[in-house]
Amino acid sequence: xxxxxxxxxxxxxxxxxxxxxxxxxxxxxxxxxxxxxxxxxxxxxxxxxxxxxxxxxxxxxxxxxxxxxxxxxxxxxxxxxxxxxxxxxxxxxxxxxxxxxxxxxxxxxxxxxxxxxxxxxxxxxxxxxxxxxxxxxxxxxxxxxxxxxxxxxxxxxxxxxxxxxxxxxxxxxxxxxxxxxxxxxxxxxxxxxxxxxxxxxxxxxxxxxxxxxxxxxxxxxxxxxxxxxxxxxxxxxxxxxxxxxxxxxxxxxxxxxxxxxxxxxxxxxxxxxxxxxxxxxxxxxxxxxxxxxxxxxxxxxxxxxxxxxxxxxxxxxxxxxxxxxxxxxxxxx
Numbered sequence: 208x209x210x211x212x213x214x215x216x217x218x219x220x221x222x223x224x225x226x227x228x229x230x231x232x233x234x235x236x237x238x239x240x241x242x243x244x245x246x247x248x249x250x251x252x253x254x255x256x257x258x259x260x261x262x263x264x265x266x267x268x269x270x271x272x273x274x275x276x277x278x279x280x281x282x283x284x285x286x287x288x289x290x291x292x293x294x295x296x297x298x299x300x301x302x303x304x305x306x307x308x309x310x311x312x313x314x315x316x317x318x319x320x321x322x323x324x325x326x327x328x329x330x331x332x333x334x335x336x337x338x339x340x341x342x343x344x345x346x347x348x349x350x351x352x353x354x355x356x357x358x359x360x361x362x363x364x365x366x367x368x369x370x371x372x373x374x375x376x377x378x379x380x381x382x383x384x385x386x387x388x389x390x391x392x393x394x395x396x397x398x399x400x401x402x403x404x405x406x407x408x409x410x411x412x413x414x415x416x417x418x419x420x421x422x423x424x425x426x427x428x429x430x431x432x433x434x435x436x437x438x439x440x441x442x443x444x445x446x447x448x449x450x451x452x453x454x455x456x457x458x459x460x461x462x463x464x465x466x467x468x469x470x471x472x473x474x475x476x477x478x479x480x481x482x483x484x485x486x487x488x489x490x491x492x493x494x495x496x497x498x499x500x501x502x503x504x505x506x507x508x509x510x511x512x513x514x515x516x517x518x519x520x521x522x523x524x525x526x527x528x529x530x531x532x533x534x535x536x537x538x539x540x
Contacts, residue, residue, distance in 0.1 A: 213309055215263050219245065219301070226304050234395065236372065244297035247284075251276050265305060270318040273298060277322075288327035295324060334471040335464070340365055342456035343464075346448040352418060353431075357444045359415035360428045360436070364466060367392060367402040368473035368491045371442070371466040375435050379416065380423030384409055394492035402490060441466050 213221075227233045227241065249260040252267060255275075273295075280286040280294060302316040335343075344362050348354035364374055373392045381391040383401075388409035390402050404412070412427075419429060426435035436444075445466055453459040470491065477487050487493075 215265055216261050218265070218305060218308060221308065222301050222304050227300075236395065240293065241297040241300070244294040245301075247280070247294065248273075248276055248298065251279055265309065265312045265315055268298075268302075268319065269315050270322060273319050273322060277325075288325045292324040295322060333468055334475040335468060336458070337476060339452075339456055339459055340469070340472055340476075342452035342459065343445075343448050346451035347444075349414075353444075355415050355418060356428055356436075357448060359411040360441070361445065361448060361469070362408050362411045363390065363404075363427075364441075364469050365473055366390075366405055366408040368470050368477075369402075370394070370470065370492075371438050373492075374428065374441060374466070375426075375438060377427040378423060379419075379421060379425045379427055382412055382416065382427060384413060384416075392492065398492055400489065400492050438466075445469070 223238065223241070227238055248268075249263065252263065252272065253259055256267065258267060277291055277295060280291050281288070286294075299320055299322075302319045305312050306316040306320075344358065344365065347357040347361070349358050360374065363369070363377075364371075367373075367390050369390075369392055373394060376393050377390070381393075383389040383391065384404075388404040388406070390404055392400050392402060394400060416427075419425065419427075420433070426433075428436045428441075430436050430440060442465060445464065449459055449462070449464050474487055474491055477490065478484070482490075
């Protein structure tokens with residue numbers, strides 16, 4: 208007996224509710240990212256084909272349509288290659304699920320799954336010197352409520368190397384200051400980690416925690432309304448601290464410094480202090496060692512140290528002579 212073909216709207220709902228949430232248990236941020244990708248895709252298809260999202264079929268999401276959508280993201284929405292790849296990853300995940308639930312769609316899903324991610328140049332990571340970081344952390348006016356919060360927030364961000372989303376998600380119960388000072392971070396993909404705190408960071412936090420709600424679920428860094436500070440709020444407070452710090456640290460003038468710059472700076476300073484890449488990966492909550500390896504590539508001092516162990520080449524030029532005719536052919540291409 209032939210299994211009835213599942214409707215496309217039901218397939219999409221099952222993908223989110225069963226596959227992503229019930230089976231894989233992905234984080235809320237992942238669900239939001241995938242949701243945004245499909246909202247954009249369905250809106251694009253409705254505009255260009257006149258078919259409403261509820262009336263779509265899996266055949267409407269064939270490879271040419273997906274490729275046109277990806278081109279639209281870059282040319283009209285001015286998305287970066289990284290964002291384009293994130294949208295494609297969401298589509299690929301759905302197509303793998305669709306191939307299992309609806310085997311009749313295999314010719315379509317296979318072609319979409321063959322669409323590769325776009326390669327792009329990775330810029331050299333920007334980071335701050337220790338003197339620059341020290342100037343920024345000293346900038347907030349600790350005599351005011353917002354200044355005390357900013358000092359604790361920026362010091363925590365640098366100490367832990369936390370993502371801005373992890374900073375905004377911190378709750379009072381995540382701050383451990385009794386026996387050993389540490390911070391419990393809730394990272395991407397439901398990955399959690401505990402980071403030790405310097406004495407200075409712990410002191411800043413102890414002072415700050417006396418000025419806010421002490422309940423375990425209260426935000427560590429609230430805004431004036433008592434709600435968790437937003438991502439844009441963190442960026443704004445950091446920018447203000449940079450402007451103040453630039454008065455005593457001229458090298459900060461004219462620089463674009465984001466919360467992620469602080470994260471990069473933490474990683475680079477750990478690397479320069481001799482901490483191995485595996486420990487830095489655990490510290491930052493990286494899922495892939497390749498991500499952490501970028502910091503080694505950005506550290507010019509480490510490259511210069513490696514160069515000292517390499518003997519300089521001979522000044523007498525030599526001509527390469529292949530010892531095999533096929534190798535000679537390849538070398539001549």
